[in-house]
Amino acid sequence: xxxxxxxWALGGLAVAFFWFVLISxxxxxxxxxxxxxVVQISVPFLLFTRHxxxxxxxxxxxxxxxxxxxxxxxxxxxxxxxxxxxxxRH
Numbered sequence: 001x002x003x004x005x006x007x008w009a010l011g012g013l014a015v016a017f018f019w020f021v022l023i024s025x026x027x028x029x030x031x032x033x034x035x036x037x038v039v040q041i042s043v044p045f046l047l048f049t050r051h052x053x054x055x056x057x058x059x060x061x062x063x064x065x066x067x068x069x070x071x072x073x074x075x076x077x078x079x080x081x082x083x084x085x086x087x088x089r090h
């Protein structure tokens with residue numbers, strides 16, 4: 001399970017790095033535009049750090065940590081359902 005959570009964190013790192021590269025190559029003054037909703041969904045910490053300036057490497061670490069937390073939640077629920085603890089008992 002620890003390895004799978006690591007993969008979740010690596011996925012979050014890759015997503016944040018993708019958005020960093022994409023926004024870096026865009027001309028100044030242009031953002032993702034209509035895709036801004038996609039950025040906010042795929043980078044969950046943006047909701048909390050909207051008015052706090054952060055660097056690009058801090059955003060990579062924050063996104064990796066948030067994806068690791070989501071992965072921990074998902075993997076725990078999946079493990080519980082698979083093991084049969086979540087069965088309804090009458």
